Amino acid sequence: MSRLIQTEGPGKQRERLCKAVVLAIRELMKQTSPNTETRDLAAFIALALSEITQTIERTVTPWEKRDYWVKADRFRSEWAWTSSLSERMRAAVLEDDWSQVAQIAIQTGEKLGKVQVSERHRMGTPWEGAWQALLKEQQGD
Numbered sequence: 001m002s003r004l005i006q007t008e009g010p011g012k013q014r015e016r017l018c019k020a021v022v023l024a025i026r027e028l029m030k031q032t033s034p035n036t037e038t039r040d041l042a043a044f045i046a047l048a049l050s051e052i053t054q055t056i057e058r059t060v061t062p063w064e065k066r067d068y069w070v071k072a073d074r075f076r077s078e079w080a081w082t083s084s085l086s087e088r089m090r091a092a093v094l095e096d097d098w099s100q101v102a103q104i105a106i107q108t109g110e111k112l113g114k115v116q117v118s119e120r121h122r123m124g125t126p127w128e129g130a131w132q133a134l135l136k137e138q139q140g141d
Contacts, residue, residue, distance in 0.1 A: 010055040017055070018115045020126045021048045025109045026117075027127075034098050036131065042093040042101045043134040044127030045108060049086035052079070081111055093131075094138065 008016075021044075028041040056079045060072035085108055092100035117123075 010058040014052055014055040014059075017048045017052050018112055019117045019121070020123055021045055021052075021108065022112050022115045022117050023121065023123060024048070024127050025105050025112075028101075028105050034096070037127075038098075039093065039131040040127045040129065042089060042105070044130035045105065046086050046089035046093060047130055047134060047137075049082045049089065049108070053083045053086060056082070081107075085111075090134065093134065 024041050024044050028038065028045070031038045031041070056076060060075055063069075063072040063075075085104055089101065089104045089108075092098075092104060
């Protein structure tokens with residue numbers, strides 16, 4: 001079997017996920033009442049924040065091998081919010097607590113305030129099917 005070469009590092013993946021989350025938050029804020037798209041959007045935000053958390057660990061592992069402990073700890077603390085907001089969003093979506101979902105989306109948007117996504121992006125709708133993926137992940141636990 002040949003080696004798998006990953007062309008997208010954790011930093012690039014994190015950047016792409018942050019842009020997708022910002023886009024999902026924009027769409028979520030346009031929703032007037034909960035429906036299937038709203039569930040997909042909120043579930044996508046929860047899942048994407050969880051993936052961002054995983055990229056943090058992949059980023060700091062090489063730093064720790066080189067004894068850059070301070071840099072690794074600073075980076076972890078800078079992104080620590082992703083894990084807590086992901087768990088809170090996941091719980092709120094599964095409980096259909098839409099006021100909490102809106103509140104967490106706003107907090108996430110504030111954290112990602114510097115991320116810019118153009119109106120003519122080519123990301124499409126990455127949140128489609130996220131609700132089912134979240135349910136499947138929940139059943140697997």
